[in-house]
Amino acid sequence: FTRDEVAELLSQHTAATGQPFGADAVGLVHELSQGHPWLVNALADQMVRDVWDRSVVLLPANVEAAKETIIRERRTHIDSLLARLHEERVQRIITPMLLGERTGHDVLNDDFSYVVGLGIVALRKGRYEIANPIYREVIPRALSFDQQAQLDHDPTRYITANGCLDVGKLLREFQTFWREDGHLAAGGFSYREAGPHLMLMAFLQRVVNSGGQVQREYGLGRGRLDLVVAWHGEQHVIEIKLRRDTMTEARAAKQLAGYLDGLGLTEGYLVLFDLRQGPSWEEKLYENVLEIAGKRVLVLGC
Incomplete structure (x- = not known):
């Protein structure tokens, strides 16, 4: 229509x-x-x-x-759509979308035609993207629902005395959770490569369900996944990215500063998942504050 x-x-x-x-x-x-x-x-x-x-x-x-x-x-139409997500041809398209990467060499034109035919993905202005904002939200929520239901975290502990959402505290506790249990549980996702992203979204969704919303921005070639948390008039931006090398933090922080500028915000959060084999947990888990173009970026390593 x-x-x-x-x-x-x-x-x-x-x-x-x-x-x-x-x-x-x-x-x-x-x-x-x-x-x-x-x-x-x-x-x-x-x-x-x-x-x-x-x-x-x-x-x-x-x-x-x-x-x-x-x-x-999960009305009938939504449920039938979600059942398709576990098909290998669909995963080959949706996984890199969640990661913000390009599709692998094993992806065929027929795979794109297939997901477009299912109505999950649309081709607009020469770019493949999730067909509509409802699907864009429901896909990661559905993929992370089982893990979300198993999280034992009281959402109220992240709410300040004046009713604000303490995103910094939430993400710091996620760091601890990621080291103790989360990194292992993330391997259980059917979308294993996107496990870190899905685990953080599950952790966040459980908290936000008590009074807010999460908007998700992701797609092929974006280089990251952005979350905009709306909480009683507040807006908080969290960028999720996989650490590939020592330059990842600087590049990602610059991307986030530009995104914040577009939203008229002065502060945001960057979560970097370090999946490299070499660094110890002491090296992976850290906190850093960067000032870029007048924007304050709190970086949290996982």
Whole structure:
């Protein structure tokens, strides 16, 4: 559906019940679904179920709440999509997307055609990307759900007295967890190469579920995975990257500073997973603060 077609579909509900959809809500339904018919209808249906008072205008917050319900309940369409993620041909495309790398030499054009045909990936402006923001969120959440459910961490310990999210404390405790258990558990993911990324997202999602949201930005050739944590009006950016060499930190911090600038933020977090065999845990686990172009970057090694 185009945006106009989404607006026309939603207007049918308004005509039948008198309950209007705000213009921003209509735009967000189209943005999150990219016009996918099932997603458009699922979002609209959930919104009107959530807000029974037909005199209440449906707003973007209602769209976000409906999206969360659809993802959390893993409706039939979402569940069938997720079952495909464990197919080898799909993994060959999605794994490098999560890592921000390029596909390997074993990936064939038929593999791209296959995931596009499934509707998981779309080709836009010459680039392959996850088909829509809902799929972009649901894929890593689904892949990390089992580990998330097994984490025994009280989310309230990361909330300050004034209700803010202490991201620094959260990431420092993740460092400890990664050394003790996380690096071993990460090997159990079906997407093993993306295990570090998925484990951190599982750790973070468990905390954020108590009152916030995580937006994920990833794709082929980006060089990293970016998380934007929204928490009661706050925004925190966490960049996840694999350490390949001694220059990784400087390059990644510069990337993050540029990303922060685009969001109008002055501070962000860089998590570097060192998978090299040589360094000891004492060398891998560290904390460093960098000032780049007026941005403060807290670097945490794992």
